[in-house]
Amino acid sequence: MAARRPVRTPGGVAPPTVDQVVDLAVRHNLAEIEVEADGTRIRVVREHAPAAGAAPRVEAPATPLAQAAAAPAESTAHLVPVEAPMVGTFYRAPKPDASPFVSEGDVVKEGQVLCIVEAMKLMNEIEAKAAGRIVKILVDNGQPVEFGQSLFLMEPLR
Amino acid sequence: MFHKILIANRGEIALRVIRACREMGIRTVIAHSTADAASLPVRLADESVCIGPPEARSSYLNIPSIISAAAITDSEAIHPGYGLLSENAAFAEICRACGITFIGPSPEAIRLMGDKAQAREMAKHAGAPVVPGSEGPLAGVDEAQSLADSMGYPVIVKAAAGGGGRGMRIVREREGLARAYATCQAEAGAAFGSSELYLEKFVEEARHVEVQVLGDKNGMRLHLGERDCSVQRRHQKLLEESPGPNLAPETRAGLYKAALAVAHSVNYVSAGTVEFLVDRQEQFYFIEMNTRIQVEHPVTEMVTGIDLVREQIRIASGEPLGYRQNAVRFTGHAIECRINAEDPEHFVPSPGRVTTWIPPGGPGTRVDSHLMAGYTVPPHYDSLIAKIIVHANNRAEAIARMHRALSETVIEGVKTTIPYHLKLLADPAFVAGESTLARLEQSL
Numbered sequence: 001m002a003a004r005r006p007v008r009t010p011g012g013v014a015p016p017t018v019d020q021v022v023d024l025a026v027r028h029n030l031a032e033i034e035v036e037a038d039g040t041r042i043r044v045v046r047e048h049a050p051a052a053g054a055a056p057r058v059e060a061p062a063t064p065l066a067q068a069a070a071a072p073a074e075s076t077a078h079l080v081p082v083e084a085p086m087v088g089t090f091y092r093a094p095k096p097d098a099s100p101f102v103s104e105g106d107v108v109k110e111g112q113v114l115c116i117v118e119a120m121k122l123m124n125e126i127e128a129k130a131a132g133r134i135v136k137i138l139v140d141n142g143q144p145v146e147f148g149q150s151l152f153l154m155e156p157l158r
Numbered sequence: 159m160f161h162k163i164l165i166a167n168r169g170e171i172a173l174r175v176i177r178a179c180r181e182m183g184i185r186t187v188i189a190h191s192t193a194d195a196a197s198l199p200v201r202l203a204d205e206s207v208c209i210g211p212p213e214a215r216s217s218y219l220n221i222p223s224i225i226s227a228a229a230i231t232d233s234e235a236i237h238p239g240y241g242l243l244s245e246n247a248a249f250a251e252i253c254r255a256c257g258i259t260f261i262g263p264s265p266e267a268i269r270l271m272g273d274k275a276q277a278r279e280m281a282k283h284a285g286a287p288v289v290p291g292s293e294g295p296l297a298g299v300d301e302a303q304s305l306a307d308s309m310g311y312p313v314i315v316k317a318a319a320g321g322g323g324r325g326m327r328i329v330r331e332r333e334g335l336a337r338a339y340a341t342c343q344a345e346a347g348a349a350f351g352s353s354e355l356y357l358e359k360f361v362e363e364a365r366h367v368e369v370q371v372l373g374d375k376n377g378m379r380l381h382l383g384e385r386d387c388s389v390q391r392r393h394q395k396l397l398e399e400s401p402g403p404n405l406a407p408e409t410r411a412g413l414y415k416a417a418l419a420v421a422h423s424v425n426y427v428s429a430g431t432v433e434f435l436v437d438r439q440e441q442f443y444f445i446e447m448n449t450r451i452q453v454e455h456p457v458t459e460m461v462t463g464i465d466l467v468r469e470q471i472r473i474a475s476g477e478p479l480g481y482r483q484n485a486v487r488f489t490g491h492a493i494e495c496r497i498n499a500e501d502p503e504h505f506v507p508s509p510g511r512v513t514t515w516i517p518p519g520g521p522g523t524r525v526d527s528h529l530m531a532g533y534t535v536p537p538h539y540d541s542l543i544a545k546i547i548v549h550a551n552n553r554a555e556a557i558a559r560m561h562r563a564l565s566e567t568v569i570e571g572v573k574t575t576i577p578y579h580l581k582l583l584a585d586p587a588f589v590a591g592e593s594t595l596a597r598l599e600q601s602l
Contacts, residue, residue: 086222086226119226122222144230147217
């Protein structure tokens, strides 16, 4: 595992956007990066860090303050991750030949099934906790996921 | 031999299993909680899977998540370490049903030895002496009262499913029995989900001596000598040593024979420990069998040169032991101190961030620890943070070496039991090898 490298920006400098932090992580091939400035903390964890082309995983900002601070339109900080409530295998559809529960761009209602996480032959349906739009699906069908891993990025609809 | 093993534990024992696997060329997967995501075992394992939140019941005790983690990582076997699920017969059974090898004894052996009343019967049947006491669980406080009256005081009331010092009370006179019975029942119900109790004669000035056994799947069993674990505080072991000081050769031989008889009676496979009380006259009595690797296993490894975790893994994979009793050689003396993140005066846990960690080194010194500078000792789990083990030619040299090792150890940020250990090592009765279970509670 790559070493953690906490990065601190000097006081007075504007906090970076999430995109900038993701770029840093990819450019320097870091498994994890944490940036703190003026009470805003952004942490980016990449699932398969050294593997080429792996999508960086953006974790929920550590402080509510970060959400407000990183609001500009180009950032993804307003997106809310849907996390795996258990370790298991991620499935996008109820059956291998069925169509997926959701696709990127779909608008979902609160309580709508988004995917299945199979643990010990039990199919656990994962539901949306709130209404929103699926912006990104972060995990491939059939891929193992661990507890707390982000599965989707959702844009909340108010 | 296995290609990949999942470790369903944390802290120093998880690291211990990773070390054994690395030397054997086996890949490791650590199943961990969110609280341990930045821990040393997670860093050192080949793969890691987060299985749940900090609370053990939702992570380290969550059987579906652990089995699931083994399944998604193609692990062929699970090492349960000690504590947590290590003596959970249902877990061992589920592993078996899922085609995963549980690195330990059979679920049947775990179940038999896990019920203390049943274990006692098995031991008695196998010819191991047991402390006089109730035959099976007590029907009620009246039965306890009449039995205690006939055996004479002091007596000890214990939870049938108990362990780790919970659910037990020493009763010195008749008046205290009813209250002790009620307290134990409540504690046992809350801690173990079973309020069955039994009663034993309390052996005064006893020493706690345990025998390490190993058994393979072909029925070959041998012992690896004894450990004296009399230095305890509130039934928690703090220092262990091997060999046990001042034991007559015939007492030793008797202990080994009784331990093997108990192990044979449950067809014991893997590493296990048979615990005895030894009184002043060196009469000994079976207490219980621990069906797992013990915290204090390194002292046995130091005097025998046998890697117990490696043996557990080899045996689980079906390999025969490959050596006989007379090939086991005992050399010198080993002592282990359990360093807990605890206030040394009051023994209350002291979780927090470790700012400095300088482990001891030098000749004959071994450190089993998951500590690193900057590590935060989480409040969710037990407080053991390091085991310091020394090996020397004899007991006096081992005590001097341990004193030297503890004196050079630096742990800052959390309080530890090291000051207590240093006091203990200078205690005349300890130096004379006369520690008994009761004495330390009073004098140190």
